[in-house]
Structures are given as structure tokens and as C-alpha cells.
């Protein structure tokens with residue numbers, strides 16, 4: 001058996017879940033709690049020094065895999081179904097990851113800032129098994145988690161100028177490259193998983209694999225970008241409808 005540790009609302013965790021499910025690899029999912037579980041993650045991952053992040057995957061055969069791309073490659077090695085890294089796709093996949101990570105760095109800082117100021121989003125951040133009354137009491141935990149992540153990632157500039165400088169040109173390039181085509185490359189690859197997952201930061205997809213409350217949805221929505229890049233959202237919705245199975 002294998003276990004994936006992730007953050008339910010994180011596009012990086014979504015990449016890993018998508019790849020595992022695409023390759024029909026069963027796994028247990030555990031929600032990571034950054035505030036308390038990072039030392040534990042270090043221990044499980046045998047990584048005493050340096051930064052640890054989720055998604056992180058471990059299996060009974062002793063694999064310990066950090067990083068969404070490495071987990072997707074693991075899924076391709078161990079699972080079945082069409083390849084996500086077909087011959088010749090390396091460069092496109094690599095570029096999609098690099099560009100998506102730059103867009104998400106700004107988006108993450110904006111989401112964290114919004115959640116820090118929104119008690120409703122803090123309540124929604126409580127794990128699903130927590131009853132509503134307790135979730136209210138946990139709001140400070142979500143606020144502290146947001147502050148921790150802001151410190152950890154150095155809260156890069158996340159004002160409107162950063163959106164204009166660092167998100168818009170990348171989304172515009174993507175829109176021009178796609179130009180109405182179905183996929184980033186000729187066929188569905190990990191590049192589409194990365195781009196489609198990243199577009200949650202324009203506005204979250206309506207899909208059973210990405211269930212978020214209304215305040216969380218607000219925190220993840222950039223209305224001006226959603227309007228300007230409606231073509232990217234349409235592409236993303238098509239890719240989800242065709243290639244993202246509902247979670248089992």
C-alpha cells in the first residue's frame with residue numbers, strides 16, 4: 001500500500017493525486033498539517049535538513065518521494081495506462097512546470113493573505129472530519145498556518161502589480177500557445193495536468209476532485225484574470241471532464 005500526504009487545496013498535491021489516479025495506483029490520502037506535522041514529515045521522508053513540502057508519497061517497498069513531478073514519474077513507472085511523460089514531451093513538461101510554479105508563487109501569497117483575513121475561509125480550512133462547531137474553534141489554527149506558510153515562502157510580492165508582471169504574461173503566453181488546441185502538446189501529458197491544476201488560482205474547477213467551500217473559492221478567484229482568460233478556463237474544464245476521474 002502507499003500513502004500520499006498533501007494539502008487538499010494545493011495545486012501541487014492535485015498534480016500528484018491526478019497522476020496516481022491516472023495510472024490506477026490505489027493510495028491512502030492523509031491531509032498534511034503544516035503547523036504540527038513538518039518534523040514528522042522530515043522523519044518519514046528521511047530528510048533531516050532543508051525544506052520539506054507536500055505532496056510526499058511513501059510505499060511499502062520503501063519508496064519515499066517528495067515533489068509532485070517525481071511522484072508523477074513514480075506513478076508512470078509503477079502504474080498502468082497511457083504515459084504522462086511520453087517520448088519527446090520532456091521539454092514541454094519541464095517548461096509547463098517552471099512557468100506554473102512562477103504563477104503559483106504569486107497566487108499562493110495572495111491566497112494566504114486572503115485566508116489570513118477571512119474567518120469563514122479559516123473555518124473551511126479545518127479537515128473534513130471536524131464538525132462545524134469545532135471548525136470555528138480551529139479558525140486560529142488556520143490563521144496561524146497561513147502565517148507560517150507566509151513566513152516559510154517569504155511572502156513574495158503579491159500586489160496587483162505582481163499579478164500584472166508575473167501572472168498575466170505567463171497566462172497570455174499559454175493562451176497564445178494553446179490557441180484553441182486541446183492539449184499543451186499534441187496529446188494529453190503531464191504538462192496538461194500541471195497547467196490545468198495551476199489554473200485553480202484563476203478560479204477553482206467545478207469537479208468532484210476539487211471540493212472547496214464558498215469562502216475558499218473566493219480566496220482562490222482572481223475575477224479579472226478569470227474574465228480575461230476564459231479560453232484557458234474552458235481548456236481546463238475540458239481536460240478535467242475528459243481526463244480527471246472523480247476520486248474513488
Ligand SMILES: N[C@@H](CCC(=O)N[C@@H](CS)C(=O)NCC(=O)O)C(=O)O
Pocket residue numbers: 007010012034038052053054055066067068069108149152
Ligand atoms: N516542488 C514541490 C513544491 C510543493 C509545494 O510548494 N508545497 C507546498 C504547498 S503550499 C507545501 O508543502 N506547503 C506546506 C508546508 O510547506 O508545510 C512539488 O512540486 O511538490
